[in-house]
Amino acid sequence: MQNFDTVLIANRGEIACRIIRSAQKSGLRTVAVYSEADRGAPHTQLADEAICIGAGPSAQSYLLGDRIIEAAQKSGAQAIHPGYGFLSENAGFAEAVEAAGLVFVGPDARSIRLMGDKAAAKIRMIEAGVPCVPGYQEADQSDETLIAAAQKIGFPVMVKATAGGGGRGMRLVHEALALPDALGNARSEAVNAFGDGTLILERAVVAPRHVEVQVFADTHGNVIHLGERDCSVQRRHQKVVEEAPCPVMTPQLRARMGAAAVEAARAINYRGAGTVEFLLDAAQNFYFLEMNTRLQVEHPVTEMVTGLDLVEMQFQVAAGQPLAVAQDDIALNGHAIEVRLYAEDPANDFLPATGRIAAWHVPAAEGIRVDSGVVAGQDISPFYDPMVAKVIAWAPTRDAARLSLIASLRKTRFFGPASNLPFLIDILERPVFAQGEATTAFIADEFGESGFAQAQAGTDLFAVAAVLDFLAHHRAAVDLAIDVPAELVNWGSTGTLANSIDLSSDGETQRITIRATASAAYAVTLGGVTHDIDVLAQDRDAIRLRIDTRQRDILFARTAPNTWQLGTGRAIHTFERHIPGEEDTDMSGQDGIVRSPMHGVLIELCVEEGQEVAVGTRLAVVEAMKMQHDVRAAVAGQVARIAATTGAQVADGALLVEITPQA
Incomplete structure (x- = not known):
């Protein structure tokens, strides 16, 4: 037994927050670490103690294992939980933690090192009888040898870096002529990302499902699996939507895949939580892809269908306790779907977005779970992964979970930096996803080369933005005009005054005239169209209006003095009030x-x-x-x-x- 009562979480954001909650539930004292960029971040407030470990860039803070170990020793922590990402799959860090006399809440360094090398991992899995995709994973890395191996495997082939993950150093090659460039690009990317340009080749399984099995092992010889997750909806090999169970899973297939995953874990004498990833083809043949020697981002869907707390189980195994459940105890109940909310701009090739969060809130609802590490008023930093939250829905059936998640996302407030919120809703509403038919080709097939394109705002939304801006200025005028009754603001000797403003959205600018026609009623004219708008109710970030004859609820935030963002439940539009004399800087590059x-x-x-x-x-x-x-x-x-x-x-x-x- 390795008893510990204090754990340091070597991570940040939603990862750290999620682990801290389970640790505290288990009666453990928690220590957070943070960079200068994360000073005052939610995970530092949630923990019992927080220690600064360096500057904003992760290479100067969260990736410095010696500083993390020093922080653990300073705080009196006897264990370190690495979370997922950063140093969680760094064998050297795991060794250093244990050499310092601390408990590493994860597998041993040998397992991490073996499964972190895709070539060595595949060789071990072949030896263990785990089904693997035919390919090349030998030491000779010359282009000539790799090209010859690809010809033998047959096209299409997948070029993959042996180190790292997340789709980096990976290229799908459809024909021999494209292979030399793919090898060079993948090798260069892998060196930049992981410091290792070693590559392997695999026969490409066309349009498979990406199905992974959650495994757990203790130090007493017990190894079990907790069912599977379907993570097929990916963009650039980064997962976007995950669900449990897999929509096409059968009891027989689950038994086969589960047994293979357990055998993979046994083959390397694994300890703790791990994920064995497979490709599943249309004929229900499955092939080993890789093993992640850590907790996965998508673990909440497994928790919601099994009722287990995987982090709590990690602490128990790390303390030397046997697993509290056996394979026969595992039963999957209902269905769970998770989406990853990213600060990125889907309309601009999904470029990461930074800036201050003006509003962030997911309304509470039955079966909805939110794992997040940000709050309104916090800045999204350029230093870290752009995922800011995971929203998960559970229901008795898959379609009920899907519809519940859509309803929750439509009511979600995320204003400030651009986000993929509309993109997520679009995915969940697509018939192919609704029918459970999505493969790894889903996003490419559904959205094509052009990617996600949000429709431009119509004149009705321009009118709503104008009303919000008018009301904000009206309230400011009332506050300043101490001796003027509110009902006289915007009135002149000839009746109500017409106010004109210029609003821009998505490159389109409209001259808008707004006139109050009654209490909380307005006539808004733009582009030769007049909309009659009645404000029925308004609070801090939502407004209910009747636009002509249609009642609508619009979410909103004022993200800058002259900038408004409106959320319709399907899209988020930004409107900027044009101030005469101000010119936008030309960033197009047309001037060189x-x-x-x-x-x-x-x-x-x-x-x-x-x-x-x-x-x-x-x-x-x-x-x-x-x-x-x-x-x-x-x-x-x-x-x-x-x-x-x-x-x-x-x-x-x-x-x-x-x-x-x-x-």
Whole structure:
């Protein structure tokens, strides 16, 4: 037995908050760590103690294992829970924790190291009789050998980095001519992300389901599985929607996959919570993909259908206790679906978004769980993963869970930075998803090359934004006009005064005239159309109106003095009031001035001063929140100046390159 009463959580955000809650429920004292960028963040407030471990960038804080161990020793913690992400699958960190005499709440370093190497892991699984995709996982990494192996495997093939995960260092190659470039790009990305460019090849299983099995093992020889999760809805190999159980699972298939997952864990003498991931084809053949030696982001759906607390189980196993449940005790009840809410802009190639959260709230509802680590008023930092919350719905049936989740998301307030909230609702409403037919090709098939495109705001929403702006200025005028009765504001000798404003949204600007026609009633004219609007009720972030003959509920937030965001339950639109004399900065690059599209790290400069470039030439690569974005030339010309340095942090809009356009 390894008794401990204090645990340090070596993570941040929703991950840390979720682990802290289970730890405290288990009677453990909790210690949080934080970077300067996370000072005062919710996870630091929730823990019993919080210790600063460095600057904002994760390489200067959350990835510094020695500082985390030092914080544990300073606080009196006897155990460290790594969460998921950061150092959770770092074998060296696990070794250092145990060498310091602390308990690592996770598997031993040997298991982490073995399963973190995709080539070695696959070889071990083949030896254990776990079904694997045919491929190449040998030591010879020359392009010639890899190309020859791909020809033998047959196209399409998947190129994968042996280290890391999350889709980085991964390329799907459909034909031999594209393979050399794919090898070079995957190797380069893997070196930048993981410091290891070793690759493996696998035969691509076309449009499979991504199904993973949750396993648990203790130090007494007990290994069980807790059923499966379907994580097929992915974008760029990053999971977006997860559910349990898998919609096409049968008892017989579950038994086979579960047995294979348990055997995978036994083969490496595993300890604690782990996830064995498989590809499942249309004929119900399944193949080992990889094993994640940690708790998964999507573990809540398993908790909701099993009734188990997986973090509590982790603490029990780490303390040397046997599993409190046996395989025969595991029963799946109902259905759970989880979506990941990201601070990103779906209409702009899903670029990560930063900024202050103006409003954040998911109304309480039966069967709805929210795992979050942010609050309104908090800034979304450029230093970390863009996921800000997970919203999970449970119900007795899959469709009831789906509809409940849609209803909850429609009422969710997330204003400030751009988010994928409308994208998530769109996914859940698609017939293919509703029928349980989504595969890993779902997003590409449903949204195509153009990706997610939100419809532009109609004149009715422009009118609503104008009314909100009018009411805000009306209240301000009443507050200032101490000696003027409220009913006389906006009135003149000839009756009500007409107010005109210019509002812009999605590149469209409208001149709008608004006139009060009665108490809480307005005539709003724009683009040759007049909308009659009655305000029926209003609170801090929601307004109920009758627009012409239709009653509607609109969520809103004033995110800046002249900026409003409106949520319709299907879309979020931003409206900016135009102030005469203010000009927007041209960020398009058409003048040869090339700026960073987001906060991040400049990981690569692809051109030199004096170099001739064409339209579309790759100039630089900026990385933020696990996402790499190519910066390309908008004009042809000559590179006149390189204004940034590789490896440097760059702000959104920072000058990167100057191009002298061709005459």
